[in-house]
Amino acid sequence: xxxxxxxxxxxxxxxxxxxxxxxxxxxxxxxxxWWVYRxxxxxxxxxxxxxxxxxxxxxxxQFIIPGLRQTLLAAATGMLLSLAxxxxxxxxxxxERWWIRVPSGIVVEFFxxxxxxxxxxxxxxxxxxxxxxxxxxxxSVVVGLTLYNGSVLAEAxxxxxxxxxxxxxxxxxxxxxRKSQVMQLILVPQAARAMLPVIVSQxxxxxxxxxxxxxxxxxxLLQRGVNDLSANYGNVVAAAIVVAAIYILINSLITMLAGWxxxxxxxxxxxxxxxxxxxSTPADGGTVGEPQG
Amino acid sequence: xxxxxxQTNLDAYVSGFLWILKLTGASTFFxxxxxxxxxxxxxxxxxxxxxxxxxxxxxxxxxxxxxxxFFCYFGLFSTLGLSLSDxxxxxxxxxxxxxxxxxxxxxxxxxxxxGINTVPAGQAEAARAVGLTFFQTLRIxxxxxxxxAVVAPLGSVLIALCKNATIVGTIGLIEASSVMKDLxxxxxxxxxxxxxxxxxxxxxxxxxxxxxxxxxxxRLAVKR
Numbered sequence: 025x026x027x028x029x030x031x032x033x034x035x036x037x038x039x040x041x042x043x044x045x046x047x048x049x050x051x052x053x054x055x056x057x058w059w060v061y062r063x064x065x066x067x068x069x070x071x072x073x074x075x076x077x078x079x080x081x082x083x084x085x086q087f088i089i090p091g092l093r094q095t096l097l098a099a100a101t102g103m104l105l106s107l108a109x110x111x112x113x114x115x116x117x118x119x120e121r122w123w124i125r126v127p128s129g130i131v132v133e134f135f136x137x138x139x140x141x142x143x144x145x146x147x148x149x150x151x152x153x154x155x156x157x158x159x160x161x162x163x164s165v166v167v168g169l170t171l172y173n174g175s176v177l178a179e180a181x182x183x184x185x186x187x188x189x190x191x192x193x194x195x196x197x198x199x200x201x202r203k204s205q206v207m208q209l210i211l212v213p214q215a216a217r218a219m220l221p222v223i224v225s226q227x228x229x230x231x232x233x234x235x236x237x238x239x240x241x242x243x244x245l246l247q248r249g250v251n252d253l254s255a256n257y258g259n260v261v262a263a264a265i266v267v268a269a270i271y272i273l274i275n276s277l278i279t280m281l282a283g284w285x286x287x288x289x290x291x292x293x294x295x296x297x298x299x300x301x302x303x304s305t306p307a308d309g310g311t312v313g314e315p316q317g
Numbered sequence: 318x319x320x321x322x323x324q325t326n327l328d329a330y331v332s333g334f335l336w337i338l339k340l341t342g343a344s345t346f347f348x349x350x351x352x353x354x355x356x357x358x359x360x361x362x363x364x365x366x367x368x369x370x371x372x373x374x375x376x377x378x379x380x381x382x383x384x385x386x387f388f389c390y391f392g393l394f395s396t397l398g399l400s401l402s403d404x405x406x407x408x409x410x411x412x413x414x415x416x417x418x419x420x421x422x423x424x425x426x427x428x429x430x431x432g433i434n435t436v437p438a439g440q441a442e443a444a445r446a447v448g449l450t451f452f453q454t455l456r457i458x459x460x461x462x463x464x465x466a467v468v469a470p471l472g473s474v475l476i477a478l479c480k481n482a483t484i485v486g487t488i489g490l491i492e493a494s495s496v497m498k499d500l501x502x503x504x505x506x507x508x509x510x511x512x513x514x515x516x517x518x519x520x521x522x523x524x525x526x527x528x529x530x531x532x533x534x535x536r537l538a539v540k541r
Contacts, residue, residue, distance in 0.1 A: 030360055030433070030441060030451075030454070030455065030459060031362050031451060032445065034362060038362070042362050042363055042364075045363045045365075045366075046363050046364055046365045049363060049365045049366055049369075050365045053365060053369060063397060064397070067396060067397045067398065069396065069397070133520075133524055134516070134520055137476075137480075137519055137520040137523040137524050137527075138480075138516040138519050138520060139480035139481070139482075139483040139494060139519060140480070141483040141484060141486070141494045142483060142493070142494045142497060142512075142515060142516060142519065143516075145494055145497055145498045145501070146497070146501070146508075146512045146516075149498055149501045149502060150501045150508040150509075150511070150512055151508075153501070153505040153506075153508045154508055154509070228379070232379075232380070232381040232382070233381070234381075235381030235382075235383040235384055236381075236383055236484070238383055238387070238487075239383070239484075239486075239487055246381065246383060246384050246387065250384070250387065251387075254391075260388075260391045260392055260395070260396050261388075261392045261396050261397070264384065264387065264388045264391070264392055267384065268376075268380045268384055268388075271379060271380050271381060271384065272375065272376060272379040272380060275378075275379035276375065276379055279379070
């Protein structure tokens with residue numbers, strides 16, 4: 025049992041009190057769930073015909089799986105591009121030349137502060153006016169995801185590089201490496217390993233944000249699995265619950281992977297000290313990471 | 318800049334950002350209340366409440382906000398008939414606040430919980446050793462220290478919430494991103510200035526907020 029700072033290990037009296045509270049709140053919770061169930065029932069949302077489409081293979085092969093494939097494709101492409109963007113701008117912000125450092129800083133701060141939807145609207149509706157040609161929904165989503173998540177990753181990388189003991193780069197300079205070699209061969213590989221759990225957690229954010237593609241009619245999981253599917257069967261609530269379950273399943277698996285990587289990397293030789301990582305990211309863009317330790 | 322010289326466009330721009338601020342304000346309040354309550358559940362000695370808190374966090378943190386807002390409109394409102402206001406705009410606004418709040422509460426809960434976990438166990442042990450009761454321990458020793466540790470993560474949550482408020486545009490509230498979309502579609506010759514004004518407004522609101530919370534967190538940090 026995990027120990028907590030808030031209360032003692034329960035003795036006999038506390039255990040019986042907890043049991044009573046458990047039963048009381050348990051009953052309350054069941055009543056609440058039953059009330060929700062009744063509300064759905066009154067609206068006829070448990071009718072078999074609304075759920076029956078999910079037993080047919082057509083529903084999956086025509087709507088959910090193609091949508092899921094587009095979602096995963098956009099997330100994978102966005103992740104690869106974000107990593108490249110993140111490494112490039114993290115190195116840029118760590119540069120000793122101000123004319124590289126300052127513009128990189130402006131770009132990263134700007135894209136972290138602009139809502140992703142605003143970026144996607146600009147690329148999808150605005151850029152066609154500029155290039156005199158259409159931009160596909162896929163690329164407007166992927167480019168938007170790349171600019172935002174790339175900037176978040178750039179900050180994570182920068183924190184990672186800065187948390188590496190200075191002895192590492194001093195030793196590298198001592199054996200005669202140039203600045204770019206120190207960055208490429210010594211700092212980035214170690215930062216990447218220390219930051220691997222953060223990178224994987226960011227994948228959850230990225231995967232969830234692909235759902236914004238629905239707004240620009242990109243045929244991803246929300247568009248195909250909920251909007252198009254319910255247009256055919258009239259089962260919005262059922263479809264939304266099934267699709268939400270798919271998102272939750274995938275994201276939980278990714279979160280578990282991140283936790284496993286975190287535990288695995290903590291056994292390795294070097295890792296970023298937790299304290300420094302927390303202190304050096306005062307305003308990480310999107311989410312609160314998994315609480316660690 | 319001729320686009321914003323037009324009074325109707327200027328009004329649309331102002332009202333778009335007012336909706337964003339109103340969404341952020343109301344959702345911050347509800348998400349904080351709900352999130353702190355959920356965090357209390359997650360650290361409570363009662364297993365049922367711990368389970369409820371964990372389930373809430375895992376469900377809402379792993380579901381796209383777009384899907385939650387979509388469900389609030391097409392599920393709660395259209396299908397289940399939950400109407401929160403007779404005024405169409407206000408109804409969409411409150412549905413958006415519901416979606417943003419339940420989603421953001423999961424992140425607030427995690428921030429507060431990890432804040433409580435940063436307080437060393439020795440603090441509570443010492444408090445109990447000098448005879449403080451459970452609530453005294455919580456009120457005098459634990460929460461003041463935990464509160465300082467959550468300033469920075471809560472700042473990030475607030476900034477993310479303000480940006481996420483644009484998603485409420487999906488269900489027909491004409492907030493900033495929808496206004497920008499309309500202005501771009503009707504002013505194809507001024508795409509870049511329009512984008513820069515909208516993005517710049519967000520940056521001007523949020524970058525200082527980020528630095529403010531960073532400064533505040535440093536100032537309040539418990540030196541250990």
